[in-house]
Amino acid sequence: MSGFDLSGLTASFGGERVIGPLSLSVREGERVGLVGRSGAGKSTLIRLVYEQVERLAALVPQDLGLVNALPVFHNVYMGRLDAHGNWYNMVTLVRPFTRDSRDVKSLLSELGMTEKAWMPTASLSGGQRQRVAIARALYRQSGLLLADEPVSALDGPLAHQVMTLLRERFKTSVIALHDVELALEYCTRIVGIQDGQIALDESSEKLTPADIAPLY
Numbered sequence: 305m306s307g308f309d310l311s312g313l314t315a316s317f318g319g320e321r322v323i324g325p326l327s328l329s330v331r332e333g334e335r336v337g338l339v340g341r342s343g344a345g346k347s348t349l350i351r352l353v354y355e356q357v358e359r360l361a362a363l364v365p366q367d368l369g370l371v372n373a374l375p376v377f378h379n380v381y382m383g384r385l386d387a388h389g390n391w392y393n394m395v396t397l398v399r400p401f402t403r404d405s406r407d408v409k410s411l412l413s414e415l416g417m418t419e420k421a422w423m424p425t426a427s428l429s430g431g432q433r434q435r436v437a438i439a440r441a442l443y444r445q446s447g448l449l450l451a452d453e454p455v456s457a458l459d460g461p462l463a464h465q466v467m468t469l470l471r472e473r474f475k476t477s478v479i480a481l482h483d484v485e486l487a488l489e490y491c492t493r494i495v496g497i498q499d500g501q502i503a504l505d506e507s508s509e510k511l512t513p514a515d516i517a518p519l520y
């Protein structure tokens with residue numbers, strides 16, 4: 305099962321409530337686009353959901369969460385670190401197994417990054433780093449994707465290519481997107497966040513960009 309049903313979600317910073325209390329229920333097969341102005345609470349909501357569903361989900365956080373000192377291969381491999389025992393992961397750090405190497409390279413190839421597999425992650429551009437975090441999420445082979453602005457550093461055609469890939473590979477997703485047109489094109493449901501509350505929750509088919517504009 306890749307859906308979830310959460311209630312009583314709240315978050316505060318310095319005693320100030322920034323999210324909730326709110327409930328969010330996502331059915332398997334739904335692709336939810338989280339929209340709302342900067343600071344509305346989208347990243348915080350994604351973090352709250354991830355805390356609840358962690359092992360079920362693949363995460364692309366806004367800060368990407370990459371280990372700069374390690375090559376691209378190992379950053380992608382980390383998507384499935386918990387699928388193996390310690391000894392397997394330790395060996396992989398020094399000399400990756402052929403099958404894993406092949407699988408990771410195949411994903412990198414789909415993202416136009418084949419030749420970067422053994423490059424230190426620190427040496428990549430912003431858009432390349434974003435694609436490493438996306439490859440790591442894809443490598444996790446989870447049914448549920450939680451992603452926070454996963455294509456913000458990619459140019460137009462590449463952003464569409466990656467959104468298509470995410471749509472194909474994850475049954476269910478919750479993706480924060482500042483690009484409303486992209487959200488309407490790739491998501492089946494739009495959830496609008498305003499001041500830490502759900503201010504809009506509607507099927508994408510019934511919405512136009514103008515319906516979402518009041519959130520900004």
Ligand SMILES: Nc1ncnc2c1ncn2[C@@H]1O[C@H](COP(=O)(O)OP(=O)(O)OP(=O)(O)O)[C@@H](O)[C@H]1O
Nearest residue numbers: 317318322340341342343344345346347348349366
């Ligand atoms: N670590 C933190 N410490 C203090 N305040 C925080 C922290 N993280 C988030 N906030 C506050 O919580 C609120 C929601 O932030 P959040 O990052 O979830 O918004 P967002 O909708 O994702 O914004 P953006 O689109 O700019 O990423 C903001 O007012 C922000 O200042």
